[in-house]
Amino acid sequence: MAPLTGSNALAVTRISVAAAALIITLENFVTLNQIAAGRITIPFFGWFPPIDERSVAVVFVFGVIGSIALIAGFRSRTAAGSVAVVTVFILLWDQQTYSSHQLLLLCLSAYLAMGRPGASWSLDAKVRGHQESHVSWPNTLIMTQISVVYFFTALAKINPVFLGGDVLRSAMWMPLPDFVYVPLSIGAVAMELFLALALWSRRLVRMTIALGIVLHAGIVVTLDQPLVLFAFALLMVGTYPLFYARAPSSGTHPVHGRRTPAGLH
Amino acid sequence: MWAAIRELLTRCHTPDKAFLGKPVARPVIVVIVILQLMVPGLVFLQEPPGRLGWQMYSGLGEIPKIRIETADGAVREIPFTNMAATRRPEINWGKHLPAHVCNVIPDVAAVDLIYADVDQSFACGP
Numbered sequence: 001m002a003p004l005t006g007s008n009a010l011a012v013t014r015i016s017v018a019a020a021a022l023i024i025t026l027e028n029f030v031t032l033n034q035i036a037a038g039r040i041t042i043p044f045f046g047w048f049p050p051i052d053e054r055s056v057a058v059v060f061v062f063g064v065i066g067s068i069a070l071i072a073g074f075r076s077r078t079a080a081g082s083v084a085v086v087t088v089f090i091l092l093w094d095q096q097t098y099s100s101h102q103l104l105l106l107c108l109s110a111y112l113a114m115g116r117p118g119a120s121w122s123l124d125a126k127v128r129g130h131q132e133s134h135v136s137w138p139n140t141l142i143m144t145q146i147s148v149v150y151f152f153t154a155l156a157k158i159n160p161v162f163l164g165g166d167v168l169r170s171a172m173w174m175p176l177p178d179f180v181y182v183p184l185s186i187g188a189v190a191m192e193l194f195l196a197l198a199l200w201s202r203r204l205v206r207m208t209i210a211l212g213i214v215l216h217a218g219i220v221v222t223l224d225q226p227l228v229l230f231a232f233a234l235l236m237v238g239t240y241p242l243f244y245a246r247a248p249s250s251g252t253h254p255v256h257g258r259r260t261p262a263g264l265h
Numbered sequence: 266m267w268a269a270i271r272e273l274l275t276r277c278h279t280p281d282k283a284f285l286g287k288p289v290a291r292p293v294i295v296v297i298v299i300l301q302l303m304v305p306g307l308v309f310l311q312e313p314p315g316r317l318g319w320q321m322y323s324g325l326g327e328i329p330k331i332r333i334e335t336a337d338g339a340v341r342e343i344p345f346t347n348m349a350a351t352r353r354p355e356i357n358w359g360k361h362l363p364a365h366v367c368n369v370i371p372d373v374a375a376v377d378l379i380y381a382d383v384d385q386s387f388a389c390g391p
Contacts, residue, residue, distance in 0.1 A: 034350040040365040042356060096351040100321040137294050144298050152305040152319040161324030171322065 073122020
């Protein structure tokens with residue numbers, strides 16, 4: 001099996017984040033059009049332009065173009081930056097557009113814009129030739145962000161409502177036997193805490209990635225709003241290759257005459 | 266997490282001056298990581314639910330039911346999604362929603378937002 005280099009891992013993250021951005025853009029289009037059609041408007045700032053069908057369409061087009069450019073790796077940093085800018089604008093446009101996956105999209109696209117997201121598997125790389133990225137810190141910021149998300153979402157779930165099973169009971173589209181919800185809720189919290197830490201373990205990373213994929217697949221399949229949750233899964237799981245590329249067996253190779261983990265140069 | 270911090274401290278050099286053609290100082294990166302931790306940490310310490318806290322599906326917070334009373338004294342509930350585009354629990358619906366309901370539904374005299382523990386009543390009109 002070919003080693004997963006840092007650039008290739010980042011390319012997977014880029015494509016995954018961009019695909020999520022496309023779905024989230026569609027979600028925003030629906031939400032903002034509802035507001036334009038007469039639902040309540042709750043802007044953060046009064047001086048922001050009013051939400052009407054024309055301005056929503058313009059923002060939608062910007063979002064789609066940025067997402068597709070990022071998937072293709074065309075002017076990747078600019079595309080990532082434009083996704084981040086559009087996301088900030090939408091978040092500030094109305095309080096009803098806020099969601100954790102929207103915020104995560106903002107963070108990840110901003111980190112991508114700071115790195116070399118088009119160094120591999122991109123139109124940029126076709127034009128300039130494959131370039132192994134020598135910039136490690138945006139990748140590391142992406143990874144720390146993912147850990148932080150898992151950690152705090154687990155922490156927030158340690159409360160009687162969630163651990164009592166009420167949240168899963170109301171969020172799952174298929175009814176399960178009542179005794180299942182409590183252990184399922186406790187298991188979800190334990191798994192998220194485990195993911196937050198174990199993704200950093202070179203020894204456990206393969207098993208942890210497999211568990212993470214199972215967790216997110218389970219969320220997408222069993223909970224309501226599967227498309228939005230699929231976008232969230234793309235944001236989270238799409239970063240796993242960056243953790244995997246750190247593992248010595250997966251992609252280490254000598255760079256500049258010294259042995260360097262692939263995701264870190 | 267410690268591994269990540271250690272890596273940041275040892276490997277955040279930028280030999281190709283990555284960000285907008287400029288080198289990035291190590292403290293800037295460390296500050297970003299601290300913000301990643303500090304912002305949700307502070308949100309976690311406040312009354313839930315809060316934005317920027319990664320509190321999705323935590324069960325914290327609540328969406329009110331909307332009950333209106335018309336000028337002729339009739340009382341009825343209206344679907345929340347008829348008035349709002351999302352069901353975000355961190356929005357202060359009591360601050361925003363009653364005025365909107367009063368504006369868009371004719372002949373409304375009062376709006377009640379009904380939570381599990383408390384009802385909030387608002388009178389329409391000047």
